[in-house]
Amino acid sequence: xxxxNEISLALQKGKRAxxxxxxxKALEEGVSAKAILNEGLIAGMSEVGEKFKNNEVYVxxxxxxxxxxxxxxxxxxxxxxxxxxxxxxKAVVCTVRGDLHDIGKNLVKMMFEGVGIECIDLGxxxxxxxxxxxxxxxxxxxxxxxxxxxxxxVYHAEVIKALEAAGMRDQVKVMIGGAPVTQEFxxxxxxxxxxxxxxxxxxxxxxxxxx
Ligand code: B1M
Numbered sequence: 001x002x003x004x005n006e007i008s009l010a011l012q013k014g015k016r017a018x019x020x021x022x023x024x025k026a027l028e029e030g031v032s033a034k035a036i037l038n039e040g041l042i043a044g045m046s047e048v049g050e051k052f053k054n055n056e057v058y059v060x061x062x063x064x065x066x067x068x069x070x071x072x073x074x075x076x077x078x079x080x081x082x083x084x085x086x087x088x089x090k091a092v093v094c095t096v097r098g099d100l101h102d103i104g105k106n107l108v109k110m111m112f113e114g115v116g117i118e119c120i121d122l123g124x125x126x127x128x129x130x131x132x133x134x135x136x137x138x139x140x141x142x143x144x145x146x147x148x149x150x151x152x153x154v155y156h157a158e159v160i161k162a163l164e165a166a167g168m169r170d171q172v173k174v175m176i177g178g179a180p181v182t183q184e185f186x187x188x189x190x191x192x193x194x195x196x197x198x199x200x201x202x203x204x205x206x207x208x209x210x211x
Contacts, residue, residue, distance in 0.1 A: 003031060007040030007072065012047050014064030019072045033079035037116070041072045045114030049199030059103065062198075066110035073113070087118035089209040091142035092134045094122035095178075096155035101148035104178055104198065108144050111202035117142070117209070128155070128162035135163075135172055142205050147178040156181070157189040173208045177201055 001009075003026045010018040019041075026036050048065045051057040091112055095105045102124045109119045120138050122130060131143060147153045156176045163169045173192040176185075186194035192208075195201045 002039075003029065004035055004039035004043070007036060008044035008047065011041060011044030011065055011068045011072065014061060014068050016064075016068040016071045019068045020075060023072045023075045027076070027079065033076040033083050034085045036076050037073070037080065037085070041069050041076075042114055042116060045069050045111070049111055049114060049202060053197055053199045059107070062107060062110065066107075066114070069110070069114060088116040088206065089142070090118045090120060090138050090140040091144055091205060092120045092122060092131055092138065092140045093144040094126040094131065094146070095124040096145055096147045096152050096159065097125060097127050098155060099147045099149050099152035100124045101146070101178075104148065105144075105146040107198035108146060108177065108201050111198040112144065112205055115202045115206050117202070117205055128159045131159055132162055132166050132168065135168065141172055142208055143172050143174050144201060144205065145174065145176045147176075147181065150180045153178065153180050153185065156185075156191065160190055173205075175201060175205060 003022060007019060007022045010022055023036055045065060048057060048062055052062050093105060093109050095102055109121055112119050120134050120140060122134055135143065145156050145159060147156060160174055175193040176191045177195055181194060183194045193204045195204055
């Protein structure tokens with residue numbers, strides 16, 4: 001088995017220390033940081049994402065795998081920069097105004113990073129203005145919004161209206177999600193995409209960067 005496969009498997013099992021060891025070993029053996037990222041870490045996280053979508057694994061396993069992914073990514077980051085590997089693109093992610101739930105948002109961020117999207121994470125309870133500012137500063141092409149309360153889901157629409165008012169609606173794709181959110185609601189407020197889970201959100205975000 002190749003060392004990148006070993007990394008992928010260790011990540012899927014959430015074995016952080018083993019991922020770190022294998023990543024270091026791979027670098028010593030001359031495997032490129034890009035191959036470690038794509039064939040090891042991202043491949044492993046994609047598997048976890050698929051299993052999560054199919055209810056074969058659950059939130060704790062995803063969080064543990066993501067922790068292993070972060071540990072591996074931290075080691076190769078300087079090498080990636082040296083190899084000139086660019087992220088697929090940038091996305092702003094947050095939970096909307098008035099809402100403090102962040103587990104789903106964090107999963108979305110992890111899945112985005114798992115497919116190579118750089119995330120600007122604004123945290124929870126985020127006002128539309130702050131999102132607009134972050135998009136302007138970073139040049140992000142995707143905004144990923146999350147809400148868990150029926151009382152805060154209306155703020156997804158507020159972000160879209162603020163983008164329109166700032167003349168920026170065409171520059172970014174707005175993706176929304178969270179337990180109370182539906183495709184019907186997304187259509188109603190003019191969001192570009194809704195997905196019911198974080199792994200599918202990453203697939204859709206990736207398609208926005210590729211098209
Ligand atoms: Co809150 N809470 N909570 N809570 N909480 C719920 C959501 C609730 C359903 C519980 C209940 O009453 N049965 C209820 C909402 C009812 C409603 O609005 N209809 C509720 C309430 C009422 C409240 C408070 C108002 C309680 C109070 O103070 N009286 C309060 C609100 C505070 C606030 O936000 N202003 C509150 C507080 C909290 C805690 C702080 C205690 C804690 C949050 C901790 C944290 O997030 N760090 C908490 C929790 C943990 C929950 C429950 C138990 C779990 C939510 C969760 O994390 N689920 C929840 C009840 C439940 O769901 N059983 C509940 C797991 C997470 C992975 O799911 O975020 O949906 P989710 O993400 C999913 C998908 O939705 C999707 O991907 C994930 C799966 O892959 N997804 C996206 C999410 N974002 C996406 C974005 C996308 C695409 C997909 O594109 C960008």
